Amino acid sequence: MLIAGIACNSSDQGPGGTPVSDNGSNGPPVTPVSRPPSVPADAEEVEEDTLLGEIERSANQPPNGIGTRALLTAACQDDVMVLWTDAESIHASLPCDRFWxxxxxxxxxxQEVAIRLTVDSKRFQIFVETLAGGQAEFTVGGIWVE
Structure with a gap:
């Protein structure tokens, strides 16, 4: 009976009594870094989640790009990464040793890409997905779009 009680326990324990990780509101909020000097003055700070295109995927169907962009090129210099697309330039504070x-x-x-910019109390993140299926994710110190 004790084994059944542990297996059916609905507390914060996972299978076998292991703790379940909660990625909710634990930890201090993240504060964006100051705008680096190389980020253009007219680039707007991203303050909320933003989707720059979307890729729908269905079984046995080719992927469908909606509002996707062509990623022209990307670079990192002086701890600022830049993604240049045919629609905008995305600047983010990132140590260059963590860049591509x-x-x-x-x-x-x-590549045709969709880019998700995540801004919340826990992180600033850039997620890049290609129509062909490539993915990359960067946790950054701040995001600006021009």
């Missing part, structure tokens, strides 16, 4: 290498930049460049 040249081979990865070439692999993502000229």
């Amino acid at each position: 290498n040249d081979e990865t930049v070439r692999a993502f460049s000229s």
Whole structure:
């Protein structure tokens, strides 16, 4: 009976009594970094979640890009990454050693992409997805779009 009680327990314990991780509201809120000098003055700070295109995927169907962009190229210099698309430029504070290498930049460049910018109390994040299925995610210190 004790085994059944543990297996059916609906507390914060997972299978076998292991703790379940809660990614909810634990931890201090994240504060964006100041605008780096290399970010253009007319680039707007992103203050809420933003979708720049979307890719719908269904079984046995080709992916469907909605409002996607062409990723022209990307670079990182002085701890600021920049994604240049045919619609906008996205600047973000990121240590350049956490950015793509040249081979990865070439692999993502000229691809049709959807970009999700996440801004909440826990993180600032950029998620890039290509129509072909490539994905990349960056946790950054702040995001600006021009």
